[in-house]
Amino acid sequence: MSFQPFPGRLYYENPLQDEADAVVLEVRQEGKTALVHLDQTIFYPEGGGQPADWGWLGGLPVRDVQEVQGQIWHKVEIADDPSLHQPLPQTGQMVHLVIDWQRRRDHMQQHSGQHLLSAILEQEYGIHTLSFHLGKETCTIDITAGSPDDLPASDIEAQLEAWIRRDAPIRVHYCPPEDLEAFHLRKRPPAGESVVRIVEIDQYDWSPCGGTHLSSTGPIRLVKILGLERYKGNVRLYFAAGDRAAGLLMAVYEEARKSAGSLGCGIADLAVRTVDLSGKLSAAEREAGRYLLKWAEAEAKAGSILCGPSQKVLVFEGADITAMEAAELAKAATRMGKACIAVSRAESTVIVQVPAQAGWPSLGTLLKPIADSLHGKGGGGPALFRARFVEKEELERFIEAARTLLLGR
The missing domain is CATH 2.40.30.130 (Elongation Factor Tu (Ef-tu); domain 3)
Structure with missing residues (x-):
C-alpha cells in the first residue's frame, strides 16, 4: 500500500x-x-x-x-x-x-472470516460467493452450490482452522481499474471506480472490498458453519467467526451440559440418549393414541346407548376433556353414523362433525359466519368444523347455535 x-x-x-x-x-x-x-x-x-x-x-x-x-x-x-x-x-x-471497539473488532472478525471462507469455497470447491450479510447474531453468504449436501462442512472447517493457525498476513492494495489484471480477483469490482481497493489473503485470495479487516488470519480465531439451506436456486450458508463464534459454542456447550445432567448421561452420550428417548416417546405416543381411540369408541357407544337410536346428534362436553380427546370423540361418533358436537372447555374449543353421507348441512358454510360473529378462530369443510373462543359466553352461544343447526336439519 x-x-x-x-x-x-x-x-x-x-x-x-x-x-x-x-x-x-x-x-x-x-x-x-x-x-x-x-x-x-x-x-x-x-x-x-x-x-x-x-x-x-x-x-x-x-x-x-x-x-x-x-x-x-x-x-x-x-x-x-x-x-x-x-x-x-x-x-x-x-x-x-x-x-465501539468491541463492535469494530467483531465486524473485522466476521468480514475477514467471510473472505477466508469464500476463498476456500472458490479455490478448493469451485463454489462462488454471490452475496454476504453480516447480521447481529449470525452471518450468511449465498453461494452457487447445487445442494447443501454438496458441502463437506467439517472438511471446510478444518481448512479454515489450518489457515487461522498459520496466522497468514492479510494485505490491502489500491490500484486503478486498468491494472486489475495483475491480481487474480475472486470477483469483479463495480464499474466506474477510479481506484479499486483489494484485500489479499497471503497470495491465496484477492477480492475487491471496502470493509475493515484484520491484519492476519490468526485473530479470526474461529469460523463455525452453523447451517445450510436451499435459497433461490442456490445455497445459503450460515456462519459465525471470532469471539462471536467462540461465545456461541460456549453457550451451546453449557446448554448441552445442562441437558446431559438432566438426562443422567455425559455430553458425549447426549445424542444417543436423546435418540433413545425420542424413540421411547414416539412409542408411548402411539400407545396413548391406541388407548385414546379405544376410549373414544367406548364413550361414543355409551352416549349412543343413553340417547337411544332415534337421537342422531351426540354432544360431549366436560371440563377435563382436551381438544385432542374431543376430536377423537367426534370421529368415533361419525363412524357410528351420528353427528357430534364435542367440547373441550379446558381449551375453549368446539369440534362439530357429521357423517359423510348426504342429508347433513355443510358445516363450513353455515358455522363459519357464526364463529366469526362470536370472535372465534377456526374453520372447516362440509363435514367438519373446529373453532376456538376466548370468551366463555361466546363459546356457549356457539355450542347452542351448532346444536340448533344439527337438531333442526
Whole structure:
C-alpha cells in the first residue's frame, strides 16, 4: 500500500485505531438526531454487507454512519435532557471520536472470516460467493452450490482452522481499474471506480472490498458453519467467526451440559440418549393414541346407548376433556353414523362433525359466519368444523347455535 487514495478515512489507514480528533465541517439537525460531517473519521460507514461502526462523537452517541455522494455523515442522538449529553457540536469545532471497539473488532472478525471462507469455497470447491450479510447474531453468504449436501462442512472447517493457525498476513492494495489484471480477483469490482481497493489473503485470495479487516488470519480465531439451506436456486450458508463464534459454542456447550445432567448421561452420550428417548416417546405416543381411540369408541357407544337410536346428534362436553380427546370423540361418533358436537372447555374449543353421507348441512358454510360473529378462530369443510373462543359466553352461544343447526336439519 504505497499511497492512500481515500484521505480522511482513518479506518483504512489503521483499522485498529479506536480514537481520534476531527474538525466539524457541517451539522444538520433533524429533530432528536443530527447528521455531522467531519474532515476525517475513524467511523466506518455501512456498505458492502458490513454494518456501520458505532461509538461517540464529542460525547454524543453515534448509531449510524452513511456515505452519501462521497461524504461520510455521522448520525448522533440528542438527549431531551441536555445534562445527559454534550451539546451538539458546531461547524469548525474540534471533536473527539471514540468507536465501539468491541463492535469494530467483531465486524473485522466476521468480514475477514467471510473472505477466508469464500476463498476456500472458490479455490478448493469451485463454489462462488454471490452475496454476504453480516447480521447481529449470525452471518450468511449465498453461494452457487447445487445442494447443501454438496458441502463437506467439517472438511471446510478444518481448512479454515489450518489457515487461522498459520496466522497468514492479510494485505490491502489500491490500484486503478486498468491494472486489475495483475491480481487474480475472486470477483469483479463495480464499474466506474477510479481506484479499486483489494484485500489479499497471503497470495491465496484477492477480492475487491471496502470493509475493515484484520491484519492476519490468526485473530479470526474461529469460523463455525452453523447451517445450510436451499435459497433461490442456490445455497445459503450460515456462519459465525471470532469471539462471536467462540461465545456461541460456549453457550451451546453449557446448554448441552445442562441437558446431559438432566438426562443422567455425559455430553458425549447426549445424542444417543436423546435418540433413545425420542424413540421411547414416539412409542408411548402411539400407545396413548391406541388407548385414546379405544376410549373414544367406548364413550361414543355409551352416549349412543343413553340417547337411544332415534337421537342422531351426540354432544360431549366436560371440563377435563382436551381438544385432542374431543376430536377423537367426534370421529368415533361419525363412524357410528351420528353427528357430534364435542367440547373441550379446558381449551375453549368446539369440534362439530357429521357423517359423510348426504342429508347433513355443510358445516363450513353455515358455522363459519357464526364463529366469526362470536370472535372465534377456526374453520372447516362440509363435514367438519373446529373453532376456538376466548370468551366463555361466546363459546356457549356457539355450542347452542351448532346444536340448533344439527337438531333442526
